[in-house]
Amino acid sequence: MRLLIVEDEKRLALSLAKGLTAEGYAVDVVHDGLEGLHMAGEGSYDLVILDIMLPGMNGYRVCGALRSAGNDVPILMLTAKDGEYDEAEGLDTGADDYLTKPFSYVVLVARVKALLRRRGPAGGASPVYEVGNLKVDTASRRVFLADDEITLTTKEFSVLEQLAVRAGEVVSKADILEHVWDFAYDGDPNIVEVYISTLRRKLGPELIRTVRGAGYRLEVRA
Helix, strand or coil: CEEEEECCCHHHHHHHHHHHHHCCCEEEEECCHHHHHHHHHHCCCCEEEEECCCCCCCHHHHHHHHHHCCCCCCEEEEECCCCHHHHHHHHHCCCCEEEECCCCHHHHHHHHHHHHHHHCCCCCCCCEEEECCEEEECCCCEEEECCEEECCCHHHHHHHHHHHHCCCCEECHHHHHHHHCCCCCCCCCCHHHHHHHHHHHHHCCCCEEEECCCEEEECCCC
8 A cells, every 4th residue: 555745844845755764654754734735635545644834835735625626535633732723624635544644653643544444455436325214425525324424524414423433333432532532632532422412313312322331322123
């Protein structure tokens, strides 16, 4: 699999490239946003690791331009910033995940592998998950309940996606926090319950079951 790293901190970029090459990936590195956009648009990459603060064009704009062009390559955003606003902006421009510096290399590799698993071995379009009369389209990030489209925020969709990927299984609060927020998230973990409550209000209370002491399960009904 081919990865593209767009990072202007050259020491960090080369360190990541060396490590990911040792993991068995083919890795290209560029240090400028415009060049990164060109490479990602022209090359056949399975994943892009994209810094936000870049010369030439910042990561938000690179990500937005790729998505506007119909490029669905998974994007893992890196930034020295933190805070809900920055994360929301990154995800709203089409990024698939978000990692705040400084981060553990082990964490980054885990995120990369998770995104590649979600994309699938053939590198095709993101899948559509259908659970009963619920349809979750991860490519267009749209949700349908029977014939009605349900409008969700970025975070609501991401929480539902985690449940849909493992429909019928119990997904722990820690798993949801890890994939939807960040490994370094140190806010109130009960934020997950807030989003679950909102999803139940929009999708119906019977669809998401709480498994006491374990997590949540998206019910699969024939």
